[in-house]
Amino acid sequence: MKKFLQKFMFTFVFMSTAVCLLCTGCSRQPEEYRSTGTAMGTIISQTVYVSAGEEAARKITEEVTSCIDGLEQDCLSWRLEDSEIYRINLSAGSGQQEALSGFLEEVLEQCKKVYAASDGAFDFTIGNVARLWNIDSWAGMQFSGSAVTGGQQSAAAEKSGLEFTLPTQEQLAAVLSCVGADKCSIEAGFISLPEGMQLDLGAVGKGIALDEIRKLLAQHSEVTGAVISVGGSILTYGSKPDGSMWKVGIVDPFDTAQSLGTLSLPGGFCVSTSGDYERYVEVDGVRYHHILDPHTGMPADSDVKSVTIVCREDSQTAAGGLFSDALSTACFVLGMERGMELAEAFGAEVLFVDKEGVISMTEGMEQYFSASRQ
Ligand code: ADP
Ligand code: MG
Secondary structure, three states: OHHHHHHHHHHHHHHHHHHHHHHHHHHHHEEEEEEEEEEEOEEEEEEEEEEEHHHHHHHHHHHHHHHHHHHHHHHOOOOOOHHHHHHHHHOOOOOEEEOHHHHHHHHHHHHHHHHHHHOOOOOOOOOHHHHHHHHHOOOOOEEEOOOOOOOOOOOHHHHHHOOOOOOOHHHHHHHOOOOHHHHOOEEEOOOEEOOEEEOOOOOOHHHHHHHHHHHHHHHOOOOOEEEEEEEOEEEEEOOOOOOOOOEEEEEEEOOEEEEEEEEEEEOOEEEEEEEEEEEEEEEOOOOEEEEEEOOOOEEOOOOOOEEEEEEEOOOOOOOOHHHHHHHHHHHHHHHHHHHHHHHOOOOEEEEEEEOOOOOOHHHHHHHHEEEEEO
């Protein structure tokens, strides 16, 4: 009987150890989980590899979405009354110093670096110019029919109930006199905006979100890898279970249903693209897009059709998302020659598609990019 009991105990202990080992073995094997949602007024697509089961993976993707929402609502939005940017914009011209959170102060310092290095091609004080163009109401709007010159509205737009008027040169000149990041003072936790200046972090919001998402994922050791797209700006994180590279597609700016090619990247990179196809209005066949030249107030008219930037997430004070997003806007405005120099100065890789469809890229980008068609 004693022997039987010993044998039973041994078998029981052996079995339970084996089951335990199997279980931990299972939970250590990361599983893929995908989710699509919206935040920051854009589409968030997530593929995460998590070693703690589907429920944990779902929770992490929800945390990512609320992190982006929180960033927008508490800090970055120029529309929402509870955001820090809204409060700062409200103080413009008051002569008062407005308190800055440590987070936003750091963001604005990084933005100022790109402003200075790009000779103002990227300028986060462009708010009133963007408002004049009414960029945020453009999605899917096309205007045609009667000629529209400043002040008039097209027949088609009138019919559809949508309102759009091209700004006049006088209106543009008035708001442009209040643009220029060097005219706002940021010091020791305070900011002061002159009369008529409005901050707009629209060009970097998605990139800043990527930087925050990376910090969030790093707090979850069960996340072994992820690729996350915030409205087309992409973060690669960690690694895939099979060790292969993350694949990031680049849209063909001449046919947005097609891919121009694919980037193969390890974890720890951010990718941002700016193109004239992303948001625009067409008025009688003329396209007015959403990337403005801060020196003229008009949609930038360089030799670039689209530009993609790749930044290592750990380069330059761990703000790879912010830099890739700011640099893609700046490079679009500056054009290929000066844009290439700017990207290189920030240690970023860049791929340009010019208005004839010719692709040019930095040597570093060649290692990542493979074209869809030769
Ligand atoms: P997307 O948001 O489509 O990725 P961008 O990152 O280039 O495109 O940002 C465009 C937005 O940034 C505009 O909607 C506008 O609010 C703002 N913006 C436009 N031109 C500039 C500029 N030259 N510098 C800074 N912000 C800009
Ligand atoms: Mg940008």
